[in-house]
Amino acid sequence: MSRSRLVVTLTLLACLVLSAASQAGETLYNGIVLPDLWPPRADKLTREVMPVPWLENIPKVIPIDVGRQLLVDDFLVEQTDLTRTFHQPTWHEGNPVLKPEKPWEKEGKGAFAAAFSDGVWYDPADRKFKMWYMAPYFQGTCLAVSDNGLRWQRPEFDVFAGTNRVIAVTRDSSTVWLDHFDRDPQKRFKMFTATNKGGWKLQLNASPDGIHWSEPLALSPSIGDRTTVFYNPFRKRWVYSLRIGLGGGIGRSRAYREHADAQQGLTWSDDDKVLWTCADKLDPRHPKYPDVEPQLYNLDATPYESLMIGLFAIHQGPPNSTCAKLKIQKRNxxxxxxxxxxxxxxxxxxxxxxxxxxxxxxxxxxxMQSAGGACLVVGDRLYFYVSGRARPEQFWDTGASMGVAFLRRDGFASLDAGASGGTLTTRPVRFGGKHLFVNVAAGGGELRAEVLDADGKVIAPFTRDACRAVKGDKTLTAVTWDGAADLSAVAGKPVRFRFHLTSASLYAFWVSPAPNGASHGYVAAGGPGFTGPTDTVGQAARKK
Known part of the structure; x- marks a missing residue:
């Protein structure tokens, strides 16, 4: 090659490298690389299903040191002949766990004692379940507490004499967040309230205990009434899930705003917000009003183990005017x-x-509406607290109570094998831990695992034959091999796991640095035994 052609070639290569670098942004905990322009911007929202770039551009090697690895998609799956099944929670037989009973919960237009997001959290400081909820209707926030998450009490606090009311404000939606990362103990709890002050605006208050709240710390520009907030700890960003209304049949939908500081994040211009998401063509319609286009009424989210869980409140109609006329509730x-x-x-x-x-x-x-924090981890189950509304006796939009539903821990989806068996081979992964754990239901069957190198060859002694069969139904159990104390020999190297299942269902796998199975993933709104936002205790939390 001539010198001039070599120079041109090297110049082109340098330009390509610089171009690729300019398009690459933050690298996440799971190896996903965000584009330099973040959050992404769209000119409009449509009824088409949202594209998912992280399922199209999967890292060549996936770091798995953060959290249990859930099998809700093919992000971690290279090859399998197992069947994926999605699961729904089951309702607590004693629902509702909180309903309007006190005089201040029956004031105004009608009975109301329920979260409109608000929040249900486990507070490790005093080992109590805590539920913030709207009461009375559109006029304030109350706090109930519980020792077990099923039987709730209304303590009489010293804020509004003789009641459990903690703040009085004209309100719509609200979000309470237990902020484990703020070093100021006076701001341990944060409340973001959609309040009517010359139009709907988002107000921030802070509290050391969830009872005594500060004066407003910040007030946002105008918002839609059903605006909510959540924290994404994977990126250390507060996310403002902004309610907007769009034409073209889209209706209620969401804009997105993020900021590292909860208070500063409430100051924004139009350029700081981007169109985010809406109901799409696959969302369900009301069986009695099939011509009503579904709308996205709200989106609450929470960090759970190695990903974010989103609860999409899909509005299916009928319009508010029809609900008022017929004295029925809208279908969310x-x-x-x-x-x-x-x-x-x-x-x-x-x-x-x-x-x-x-x-x-x-x-x-x-x-039906979700609660801020989305779910709690209680032993082997997830607790989902939601509000629902009975057919109203007074004003059509009242009659609200709280219920809870239970899901197996990690139980959103499983990969299932029948009696003839099947396998799952992961994509290349890398980890720093030493102990492999699984969440598996194998009451009548078994699970075994082997470890493969970068070329797909089994690494001795981590073979299928040397693996001790995992049997039974366990949300946390170790996978071990004869001839190896742990996975130290392959830690830090790109490897694949191949799971062999017979008459069994696999929900999650993870590699822990400790023999107690601590995943170091996020535990949503917390739960008994956990001391902070992540699972640092493993097996110990199941015994609480």
């Missing part, structure tokens, strides 16, 4: 979504995750 139901970059949502299952009954006398006749 919760569907599930998953995100590994905090912005793009994969929604592979369109069955309702938590739904309404439209049966007279039921607490959840209609208008």
């Amino acid at each position: 139901e919760l569907l599930i979504g998953f995100s590994r970059d905090g912005f793009h949502w994969d929604r592979p299952c369109r069955e309702r995750f938590l739904g309404v009954t439209e049966k007279d006398g039921d607490w959840n006749w209609g208008n």
Whole structure:
């Protein structure tokens, strides 16, 4: 090659490298590389299903040191002949766990004692479950507490004498967040309230205990009434899930705003917000009003283990005017979504995750709404607290109570094998831990595993034959091999796991640095035994 051609070639290569670098941004905990322009911008929202770039451009080697690795998509799956099944929670037989009973919960237009997001959290400081909820209707926030998450009390606090009310403000939506990362103990709890001050605006208050709240610390520009907030700890960003209304049949939908500081994040211009997501063509319609286009009424999210869980409140009608005329509730139901970059949502299952009954006398006749924090980890189960509304006796939009539903821990989806067996081979992964754990239901069968090198060859002694069979139904159990104390020999190297299942279902796998199975993933709104936002205790939390 001539010198001139060599110079041209090297120049072109340098330009390509610089171009690629200029398009690459933040690298996430799971190896996903965000584009330099973040959050992404769209000119409009449509009824088409949201593209999911992190399922199209999967890292060559996936780091798995953060959290249990859930099998809700093919991000970690290179090859399998197993069948994926999505699961829904089951309702607590004692629902509702909180309903309007006190005089201040029955003031105004009608009875109301329920979260409109608000928040349900486990507070490790005093080992209590805590539920913030709207009462009375559109006029304030109350706090109930519980020792077990099922039986709730209303303590009389010293804020509003003789009641459990903690703040009085004209309000719509609200989000309470237990902020484990703020070093100021006076700001341990944060409350973001959509309040009417010359139009709907988002107000921030802080509290050391969730009872005594500061004066407003910040007030946002104008917002839509059902605006909510969540924290994405994977990127250390507060996310403002902004309610907007769009034409073209889209209706209620979401804009996105993020900021590292909760207070500073409430100051924005139009350029700081981007169009985010809406209901799409796969979302369910009301069986009695099939011509009503579904709308995205709200989107609450929480960090769970190695990803973000999103609860999509899908509005199916009828319009408010029809509800008022017929004295019925609008139909909102919760569907599930998953995100590994905090912005793009994969929604592979369109069955309702938590739904309404439209049966007279039921607490959840209609208008189901999620709670801030989304779910709690309680032993081997996840607790999902939601509000539902009975068919109203007074004003059509009241009659709200709280219920809870249970899901197996990590139980959003499983990969299942029948009696003839099947396998799952992961994509190349890298980890620093030493102990492999699984969440598996193998009551009548078994699971075994082997470790493969970069070329797909089995690494001795981590073979299928040397693997001790895992049997039984366990949400946390170790996978071990004869001839090896742990996985130290392959830590830090790109390897694949191949799981062999017979009459079994696999929900998650992870590699822990400790023999107790601590995943160091996020535990949503917490739970008994956990001391902070992540699982640092493993097996010990299941014994609480």
